[in-house]
Amino acid sequence: MGALTDEKLGAYINDNFVSSYQKVGTFKIVGNNKQGGNVASYFCSPDGRVLHAVAGPVDAATLLREAKWVVDTVKAANKASGSNGAKFKAYFRTAHADKLKSETGLVVSAVTYDFDDKQDDKDTLTYKDPSGRPLSLKLPPPPIDGPDVKLTDAAFNKLQGKANEAPGARYASCGVGLGKKNVVVNNQAVIDQLLSAHAMMKIESLYGTVFENVLGEKVSTKPVDVTTPFTWVDRQGNKASK
Amino acid sequence: MRLFLILAALVLAVSSASAKEKQGCFGTAVDFVDTPKDAAKQALKEEKLVFVLHVSGYFEDPKLT
Numbered sequence: 001m002g003a004l005t006d007e008k009l010g011a012y013i014n015d016n017f018v019s020s021y022q023k024v025g026t027f028k029i030v031g032n033n034k035q036g037g038n039v040a041s042y043f044c045s046p047d048g049r050v051l052h053a054v055a056g057p058v059d060a061a062t063l064l065r066e067a068k069w070v071v072d073t074v075k076a077a078n079k080a081s082g083s084n085g086a087k088f089k090a091y092f093r094t095a096h097a098d099k100l101k102s103e104t105g106l107v108v109s110a111v112t113y114d115f116d117d118k119q120d121d122k123d124t125l126t127y128k129d130p131s132g133r134p135l136s137l138k139l140p141p142p143p144i145d146g147p148d149v150k151l152t153d154a155a156f157n158k159l160q161g162k163a164n165e166a167p168g169a170r171y172a173s174c175g176v177g178l179g180k181k182n183v184v185v186n187n188q189a190v191i192d193q194l195l196s197a198h199a200m201m202k203i204e205s206l207y208g209t210v211f212e213n214v215l216g217e218k219v220s221t222k223p224v225d226v227t228t229p230f231t232w233v234d235r236q237g238n239k240a241s242k
Numbered sequence: 243m244r245l246f247l248i249l250a251a252l253v254l255a256v257s258s259a260s261a262k263e264k265q266g267c268f269g270t271a272v273d274f275v276d277t278p279k280d281a282a283k284q285a286l287k288e289e290k291l292v293f294v295l296h297v298s299g300y301f302e303d304p305k306l307t
Contacts, residue, residue, distance in 0.1 A: 017285070019281060019292075021294065022278060022294060022295070045291060046286040071291070
């Protein structure tokens, strides 16, 4: 076990969150070996709206840093928005855009308003799996406008170098026409980019995008099964007998 | 009166012990409740946020969690 065995992280999570798990997606069994598998951590409000996420396995320090960011940002958003839900959402999405800018030097425009385009379940054009359930959505991330113009080339390159060392580092294109260029993003940057437009959406609307578009895993079309993910220990942490 | 108090204390002790048993940490430092729905209910009551772990397979790999 890795990050979640860390006592400091565990204490912080237990103090500020109520935790649970779900099994999504599948893994292959080739011969006697299991292949694949991944993890995504979601920090949500009690009504299941996603405030923040961490895609893929990370170390305890990273998960703790992200958990603290959520708690601090929720406090600041509550203070700034009062009891206005729309203001809270706008604050949170802008916070994700700001986080992306400070960590990678990349600018996205936060989408702070959702227009109502709910799918009609009875519409024949609504995509569904063979069992009749709607497929998990693939939400488009907002485009990256480009590097933060306030940064010098050296400062931007330093942030990009740091982004390149994080898990899931890859190129993404930004800008248009002659100004089009490739920049480095990583799993966390793509999550912040995505959440600058889709934070505060229900977890069932987001998990498909995170698992398939960010992590490159295949989400099972079966409903999310609740199961015991830690197969080698029981609930009390004792080693399970085979 | 004293008997009533002793009985009440016993009932409280048993119920808190069974509530504790419901929580599981699966060998991690994090307490997990059974479902995200339960987590949401508890979070609302305790004024906390919800942490949900989505996993796919191969949990024996220590790099995952």
